[in-house]
Amino acid sequence: MKLHLKSGRLIDPAKGKDVVTDMLIVDGRIERIGQSLSADRSFETIDLKNKVIAPGFIDMHVHLREPGYEHKETIETGCASAAAGGFTAVCCMPNTNPTIDEESVARYVQEEGRRVTGGLVDVYPIAAATKGRKGEELAPMAELAKAGAVGFSDDGSPIASAELMRRVLEYSSMYGLPVIQHAEEQTLTKNGLMNEGFVATRLGMPGIPPIAEELMIERDIILLRYVPHSKYHVAHMSTAGSIECVRRAKVERLNITCEVAPHHFTLTDEAVESFDTNLKMNPPLRTKDDVQALKEALRDGTIDVIATDHAPHTIDDKEVEYAQAPFGIVGLETALGLSMTELVKKKYLTLNQLIEKLSINPRRILSLSLINIQEGETANLTIFDPEKEWMVDIQAFKSKSKNSPFHGRRLNGKAIGVINNGKVLFQ
Amino acid sequence: MKLQSRHLLGLEGVHKKDIMLILDTAISFKEVLERPIKKVPPLQGKTIVNLFFESSTRTRISFELAERRLSADVVNFTSVGSSVSKGETLKDTARNIEAMKIDMVVIRHASSGAPHFLTRVVKANVINAGDGAHEHPTQALLDMMTLREKYGKLEGLRVCIVGDILHSRVARSNIYGLKTMGVEVSVCGPATMIPRNIEALGVRVYHRLEDVIPQVDALNVLRIQLERQKSGLFPSLREYHRFFGVTKEKVDRAPKPITIMHPGPINRDVELSADLADGPHSVILEQVTNGEAVRMAVLYLLGTSN
Numbered sequence: 001m002k003l004h005l006k007s008g009r010l011i012d013p014a015k016g017k018d019v020v021t022d023m024l025i026v027d028g029r030i031e032r033i034g035q036s037l038s039a040d041r042s043f044e045t046i047d048l049k050n051k052v053i054a055p056g057f058i059d060m061h062v063h064l065r066e067p068g069y070e071h072k073e074t075i076e077t078g079c080a081s082a083a084a085g086g087f088t089a090v091c092c093m094p095n096t097n098p099t100i101d102e103e104s105v106a107r108y109v110q111e112e113g114r115r116v117t118g119g120l121v122d123v124y125p126i127a128a129a130t131k132g133r134k135g136e137e138l139a140p141m142a143e144l145a146k147a148g149a150v151g152f153s154d155d156g157s158p159i160a161s162a163e164l165m166r167r168v169l170e171y172s173s174m175y176g177l178p179v180i181q182h183a184e185e186q187t188l189t190k191n192g193l194m195n196e197g198f199v200a201t202r203l204g205m206p207g208i209p210p211i212a213e214e215l216m217i218e219r220d221i222i223l224l225r226y227v228p229h230s231k232y233h234v235a236h237m238s239t240a241g242s243i244e245c246v247r248r249a250k251v252e253r254l255n256i257t258c259e260v261a262p263h264h265f266t267l268t269d270e271a272v273e274s275f276d277t278n279l280k281m282n283p284p285l286r287t288k289d290d291v292q293a294l295k296e297a298l299r300d301g302t303i304d305v306i307a308t309d310h311a312p313h314t315i316d317d318k319e320v321e322y323a324q325a326p327f328g329i330v331g332l333e334t335a336l337g338l339s340m341t342e343l344v345k346k347k348y349l350t351l352n353q354l355i356e357k358l359s360i361n362p363r364r365i366l367s368l369s370l371i372n373i374q375e376g377e378t379a380n381l382t383i384f385d386p387e388k389e390w391m392v393d394i395q396a397f398k399s400k401s402k403n404s405p406f407h408g409r410r411l412n413g414k415a416i417g418v419i420n421n422g423k424v425l426f427q
Numbered sequence: 428m429k430l431q432s433r434h435l436l437g438l439e440g441v442h443k444k445d446i447m448l449i450l451d452t453a454i455s456f457k458e459v460l461e462r463p464i465k466k467v468p469p470l471q472g473k474t475i476v477n478l479f480f481e482s483s484t485r486t487r488i489s490f491e492l493a494e495r496r497l498s499a500d501v502v503n504f505t506s507v508g509s510s511v512s513k514g515e516t517l518k519d520t521a522r523n524i525e526a527m528k529i530d531m532v533v534i535r536h537a538s539s540g541a542p543h544f545l546t547r548v549v550k551a552n553v554i555n556a557g558d559g560a561h562e563h564p565t566q567a568l569l570d571m572m573t574l575r576e577k578y579g580k581l582e583g584l585r586v587c588i589v590g591d592i593l594h595s596r597v598a599r600s601n602i603y604g605l606k607t608m609g610v611e612v613s614v615c616g617p618a619t620m621i622p623r624n625i626e627a628l629g630v631r632v633y634h635r636l637e638d639v640i641p642q643v644d645a646l647n648v649l650r651i652q653l654e655r656q657k658s659g660l661f662p663s664l665r666e667y668h669r670f671f672g673v674t675k676e677k678v679d680r681a682p683k684p685i686t687i688m689h690p691g692p693i694n695r696d697v698e699l700s701a702d703l704a705d706g707p708h709s710v711i712l713e714q715v716t717n718g719e720a721v722r723m724a725v726l727y728l729l730g731t732s733n
Contacts, residue, residue, distance in 0.1 A: 193539075198624035202439065204539045204560030204599055207623070275540030319518050319548075321538035323559070 001424060002026050004039040008048030008383065012055055012373050013356045023053065025379050028422025033375055046417075046426065048383065052351065055371035056088030056380040056420055057358040059332060061155075061180075061235060061259060061307035064090070064109065064123070068097025073312035073400045075109060075123060076116040078332070081310070081399035083425050085332040086382045086415025089122040090310075091366070093155045094133060101128035101139040103147040110148050119421030124150040124366065129168045129179060135160050138171055145175040150366040153180035155235060158216055160186060166223050169230035176367050178231040178257070183216035183242070184283070193323060195269040195284045203273060205322070208284050210239035217245045224254050233365055234258035236309050238283035240293035247302045257365050259305035262331060262338035265294045267405065277318045277325035278405040281311070295348045304361040306354075308335045312401030330399045334392055334406050336384060340413025344386070351386060358382075383417045383426075390414050429732045434553040435725055436542050437562030438603040446604060450572050452724035453717065459496065460719055470499035470730045475531040476524050479505045479556070480517075483535050485691055485715070486556050486566075490533050493722035499730070502529070517541065518548050525549045531730055534558070552729045560594045565725060566690055567600035569718040571608060573710050574645060576717070577686060582609035587639045589673060590649030590698055591620040591660070597649060597690045602628055615639045616671060619660040636670075636677050645686035648673050648699045664697055674700040684708045691715070 005023040010033070012018075022037040023030060039045065059082060065073035073081075075092075082090045092109050094100035100109065106125040113123025127149035128139045133156070141152060152172050158181060159165045165179075172179050189212045194200050196207020217234055224232045234246060237258050249256045261281075269285045279285060297303045311328025318325050339358070343349040349357070359382070363370055371380045392409045394402035417426035430445050438446070459467055475494045479487050487503070494501045504524070517536075524532065531552045534542050539559030546553050557563040575581050586605055592598045592614045605612045606629055614621060615633040626632060633639040640646070651667060661667050678685050687699070687709040695701045704711060 196623055198627050201622040201624050202599070202628070204558075204562070204594075204596055206560075275543045316516070320516055321536065321544055322540045323538035 002039070002043040003424065004037070004043040004045040005053060006045055006047050008051050008053040010053045010373065011351055011355055013352050014055065014360050014370050018352065025419065028379055028419070030373065030375055030377050030379050050387065051383060051385050051416060054355045054382045054384070055359045055373060056418065057086050057382045058089035058091070058362045059087050059308050059310065059335065060091040060305060060362040060366060061261070062090040062092055062310040062332065063095065063312065063328070064092040065312055066096065066112070067105065067108065072314055072317070075112045077398060077400040078310070078312070079113060079117045079121040079123065081330070081332040081397060082121050083117070083418050084398045084415065084427070085334070086336050086384055086418060087121065087332060088380050088382060088418050088420040089124060091124045091126050091150060093126055093153065094128040095156045099128050099133050100125050100149070101131050101133070101144070103143050106144055106147040106149050118423050120418060120423035120425055122420065124148065124368070126151045126153050126155070126180060128152070129154050129159060129172070130164065133157055135164060138167060141171050142175065145177055149177065150368060151178045151180050151233070153182065153235065155180065155182045158182050158184045158186060162219060162223065165220065166227060169223060169227040169232065173227065173230035176231065178233040178365055180233045180235050181216065181220055182235050183213045183220070185212045185215040188212035188215070193280065194272050195286045197269060197287060199269045199272060205272070208282070210241055210286065210290070213239050213283055214241040214245055217242050221245060221249045221254065221256065224249070224256060225252070228254065231255045231365070236261045236264065236283055236307070237294065237303060238264045238286050238290060240290045243293050243297040243302055247297070250302060257304045257361070258302070259307040260294050260298065260303050261307060261309045262335050262342070263329060263405070265291055265298070266338050266342050271405070275322050276405060277320065277322055278329055278403050280322060280325050280327055281309070281329055282327040295343065298343060298357070299348045304357065304365065306335065306339055306357045307362065308332055312399055313403045314401055318403050329403050329405060330397065330401050332399065333397050334404060334411070336415055337390065337392070337411030337413050338406070340386060341411045345412055378421065379419045381419045382415060384413060384415045386413050388412065388414045430728050433729060433732065434542070434546055435564050435729060436546070436553065436555045438564045438567055438600045438607070439562065441603070441607065443607050446568070446571070446607060449568055449721065449724050449728065450575060452728060453568070453572050453720040456723040456727070457717065457720035459723070460716065466496050466498060468498045469727055470494070470497040473530045473730050474500045474502065474528065475533065475726070476502045476504055476529045478520070478524070478532055478534040479503070480534070480536045481557070483557070486535065489715070489718045490556060490722055493719055493726055497723055497726055497730070499726070517544065521545055521549045525551065531726070554725060554729065557596050559596065560599070561596050562600045563596040564600050564604070565718065565722050566597050567604040568725070569714055569721040570601055570647060570688060571604055572717040572721055573688065573714050574686070576713070577710060578644070581605070584645065585611040585643040586645045586647060587613045587615050587633070587643045588647045588649065589615045589636065589671065590651055591655060592616050592625065593620045593622045594652065594655070595649050601647060602630055613639055613643065617661050620655070636673065637680070640677060640681045640685065643685065645688060646673055647688040650690065650692065651694060651698045668697050672696070672698055672700065673703060675702050675706070678703060686710055688714060
């Protein structure tokens with residue numbers, strides 16, 4: 001396949017590049033980059049005036065649900081959702097069944113990803129840090145790293161034992177892979193359904209206090225200081241206090257990074273008064289002050305990564321009483337729109353910074369090689385329209401699940417296409 | 428006269444006019460309860476289901492009697508625990524009931540927001556008979572009716588709700604309703620049972636009964652759930668009784684008699700001493716009677732407005 005990308009704005013923060021250019025891609029390889037290139041009629045021309053060409057986005061926090069929960073999502077539908085949202089890579093979290101705590105499962109998700117997408121979307125496994133994600137014994141991290149794991153996490157469950165967390169940090173440090181913590185001190189969150197605070201008090205809902213997240217991060221920072229060669233990454237940060245913890249640790253130059261999910265910088269706990277279970281996630285939606293702090297932290301670089309915590313659940317899973325509903329929402333197809341609308345339009349991030357948080361920083365954290373946008377290289381690109389106004393329609397989602405609180409919301413910014421490993425998808 | 432909403436999900440945000448309408452309507456129904464034949468026809472031909480997912484004796488019987496006295500046809504559905512544990516989802520249960528052509532649903536559920544969920548899946552009028560720790564609007568309405576009967580008005584009264592505010596839907600509905608009606612509301616209980624930021628609802632918080640008793644006209648004493656001790660919210664019933672139990676000795680120090688209310692069932696001599704419960708300033712049985720009248724009023728106003 002021959003493509004002539006015409007007059008696109010190529011932004012590559014890794015190289016400090018931001019130019020309007022043409023690009024010729026032949027069979028997935030970048031042939032030429034330059035202004036006003038001519039191409040013969042065998043090329044398909046795509047006019048990218050006012051559109052952005054960026055290094056392919058990666059979502060480092062995705063629940064693909066396969067193996068084990070294929071009624072919610074499969075690797076195929078999850079990857080289709082990722083591609084539609086502008087991602088050329090996803091990291092799948094290990095809370096599958098069986099869990100990704102041994103080589104064969106780690107290999108399976110990668111191979112299945114290649115098989116169903118032909119390489120359009122790379123699937124990188126995040127392996128369990130402990131066997132069965134039970135927080136009792138180390139998972140075979142060396143074998144898992146060899147089988148392609150790019151990080152370790154018991155996501156969904158925190159690693160509660162300080163002793164075991166220390167060992168996880170020590171052991172993973174041999175392979176330079178990050179330990180990704182779902183930071184939650186669970187003795188403080190039992191039965192909790194939403195952020196503890198005024199809204200929970202009004203609604204009579206059991207609360208999840210912000211300190212549960214902050215306490216775990218503080219503990220981990222102390223462990224990290226003690227095991228300084230390990231890499232520690234905080235998943236889905238949600239509170240102003242958590243940001244303060246990470247900010248201080250970064251000043252100290254500890255190996256700490258963190259991510260935020262779009263719903264956490266977009267919505268507050270006030271939305272929960274509708275009792276819509278698509279507003280139920282863990283960590284929960286927090287307050288206006290927390291949202292503001294998250295945006296500031298994105299701006300000043302305390303938050304390194306935007307990751308969705310894409311968590312598909314069926315309509316039947318979610319159409320129940322609030323207390324019975326599972327935590328989580330889908331996010332792959334709204335992430336770019338929400339980030340553009342809430343962060344770039346509102347001047348918290350430049351396009352350059354946004355691309356860093358969706359492509360460059362997560363790759364660095366996961367020790368993946370950066371995407372090289374130059375002649376002779378395999379094209380791994382996300383192409384998006386930063387202005388396009390559109391309305392979220394859950395029925396149009398490629399994901400098997402529709403559990404999004406953003407249905408009907410107007411957003412600016414949408415992916416147009418992705419190119420990776422010789423595969424091309426334009427919408 | 429009509430209510431603003433076709434459901435009664437809670438008292439938060441309910442307009443003063445609507446509360447007055449319910450309370451005034453309840454007075455006429457209370458008169459019906461004094462007649463030898465305690466039955467009137469307005470809901471003839473209407474079918475009401477009482478959907479109780481949580482054990483309840485008094486509220487369920489009160490609703491059922493209110494429904495029958497308005498000549499409605501009544502079906503009872505009782506399932507202890509959640510609908511999920513029974514294998515059927517609340518949505519399916521509700522849809523099935525809908526298919527049986529039910530006009531009104533009265534729901535009691537352990538999960539906050541369950542009645543709100545119901546309004547999204549069925550067309551019937553929904554009345555909340557208690558959802559989790561969220562609201563129990565008819566209880567607060569009967570409390571207000573009782574206070575108004577006793578004092579002739581609500582505005583300017585001072586009421587303290589005593590006990591486990593954190594887990595209490597009675598407390599929340601009372602706070603919303605009483606505040607709307609111009610009552611000065613305070614809460615008193617152990618710090619572990621006072622929800623965060625409750626002051627933002629416009630209530631004062633006390634941790635010593637001695638401090639609040641001289642400041643109020645009425646105490647609404649909540650039932651203490653014994654299992655809260657196991658979850659670490661208070662150390663022992665003995666200690667609870669000594670420090671947060673409402674006793675004659677504590678109440679007698681007030682400059683004037685204090686009205687004693689309790690939503691029932693009472694743990695005698697735990698949160699409330701028996702002599703006060705049965706004493707001259709107790710309106711607890713009045714509350715029960717008024718509960719009938721208030722529920723008739725709510726059912727009547729919602730059931731005849733369609």
